[in-house]
Amino acid sequence: MKNLGASFRALHVLHIASDLFKQYGFHKVGVDRIISETKISKATFYNYFHSKERLIEMCLLLQKDTLMEKVRVEIETTHYSNFAHKLRQIYLLHANLKSAYYLLFKAIFEIKTSYPTAYQTAIRYRRWIKNEIFC
Structure with missing residues (x-):
């Protein structure tokens, strides 16, 4: 059951971080702000996500x-x-x-050079939707 609790906390962090990124942008929200808003320790954050880029990607x-x-x-x-x-x-x-697409759309313009691995997630979605509609 301990892992289940960790999963819920990680998911909570993902939701809060997504909201912060939507509202303020990827570059204006740092790890310290996310830690403060989610009330987790820095060690817990890095245990779950390893880096800000990995958090953005998730x-x-x-x-x-x-x-x-x-x-x-x-x-x-x-x-x-x-x-x-x-x-x-x-x-x-x-x-x-307010849709799920807003964060993906925002990522296309904000993170290409600074978070290239996370950026690829947005690009993969764009390819998928194009294929879903036109193929």
């Missing part, structure tokens, strides 16, 4: 997985709708600034 992966599931649901539940309707629903998922 935040983006969480957002990517959430959004991919929502897109799949839209595609499958609107099975009898026309292509234009499906495309509109997918667009609406991406246009909402």
Whole structure:
């Protein structure tokens, strides 16, 4: 059960960090701010994530997985709708600034040079959505 508690704490950190990154940007939110907001120790932070880049990557992966599931649901539940309707629903998922896509979108512009490994997560999502829609 100890690992389960650790998993919940790590997930809590991911959610708080994602919110901070959305609100203030990737470069203006440091590890100390995340530690302060989540009330975990620095040792716990580095035990879970090893680095700020790894935390960013995990935040983006969480957002990517959430959004991919929502897109799949839209595609499958609107099975009898026309292509234009499906495309509109997918667009609406991406246009909402409170959606899972916002952090991925923000990453494309903010982290390419400073966090290249995490940046690749956003790029992989863009490739996936393009293939999902057009292939």
